[in-house]
Amino acid sequence: MRISTREKRQPVRAALLVAALLPLAGCAAGSSGATSTGTVPSASPTHAPYSVASLLHPDRWMLGVSSDGEPGQLAPVTSFTASAGRAPDLREYYTNWGEDFDPDGNAALWANGQLPLLTWTPNGTTPARIAAGADDAYLTRFAGQVRSYDGPVAISFAPEMNGDWNAWGPGHATAADYVRAWRHIHDLFAARQATNVIWVWTPHATDSGTPAAIAPYFPGADYIDWVGLIGYYGPGEGSDYRSLFAPTEKVLRGLTGKPLLIAETGVAEGPRKPAQIRDLFQGVAGSKGVIGLVWFDSRKQWPGSSTPTDWRVASSAGAAEAFRKAVADHAGG
Secondary structure (H helix, E strand, O other), X not given: OOOOHHHHOOOOOOOOOOHHHHHHHHHOEEOOOOOOOXXXXXXXXXXXXXXXXXXXXXXOOEEEEEOOOOOOOOHHHHHHHHHHOOOOOEEEEEEEOOXXXXXXXXXXXHHOOOEEEEEEEOOOOOHHHHHOOOOHHHHHHHHHHHXXXXXXXXXXXXXXXXXXXXXXXOOOOOHHHHHHHHHHHHHHHHHOOOOOEEEEEOOEOOOOXXXXXXXXXXXXXXXXXXXXXXXXXXXXXXXXXXXXOHHHHHHHHOOOOOOEEEEEEOEOXXXXXXXXXXXXXXXXXXXXXXXXXXXXXXXXXXXXXXXXXXXXXXXXXXXXXXXXXXXXXXXXX
């Protein structure tokens, strides 16, 4: 999407579980572990890390929502549920580099039935710096905070790395440094026993704005759990699933067979929105190994545009009706 991860957010402190696993959310708990959100966690938590093993290969189609706000703020989930006709299984939120992980907020989200998807944006640093260990004090603290949280969290570090609109993309950082940074973070988390993470590697769908090859950015199958993929039906991007997602899916399948999540998507308001919503859901359902989609339920300014683009489910009565029907049709898929 031609909106940088920074631009998607509101202020700096500013979406999937299988239905059978949702009752487990009630066991989520955690003590806060940040300089700004609570006390520093102990070096040796008394509980074992939450096991994400049962979540890695969901056997049913999943629905998520991406929205502004802190993880523990449930109003976006409530609003999306009213629009979509069912509660989301996952909620994406954004965290900038240097900010703390919020165990209590993530625990509240997990207890509400949503797997947290943390999109972690390394603004203010570089992949080379991370890979060299220059930010290890922050990373060690953050991993400890994640470890102190008695629940699962999916982390998408530095997404859309093949797009030059992000500071870690082409022209700003090398693919080799990106890979080294990803592996360094993953290994540091493992050393801290912060194994309650589902690692989501998330490129943008290849189009005229993302000419960089994806393969050089792949950190390796041992370092990821899910493949994410971002793409939008809207200004400057795709108009149907076949052209927007299918070519990139083919490339990704040449790299790994890990589950694939459409990690952020939406349809711009316009006369074709109901039909494009149907096309999106049909495309996800018809693509082998795609485990679901996360809807960007916001109204945002498109760079170069004089008016905001409305990606929300409820941008019109026709869009909301098409979305609710598509969700109902695919609820058991």
